[in-house]
Amino acid sequence: MLNSWHSGNVKLKKLRSIARSRHRF
Secondary structure, eight states: OOHHHHHHHHHHHHHHHHHHHHHHH
């Protein structure tokens, strides 16, 4: 359960990072 939540959090962070990078360009 904890592992799954952590994986989701990491995915969200990556998605947010990509969105920020796209917005910057």
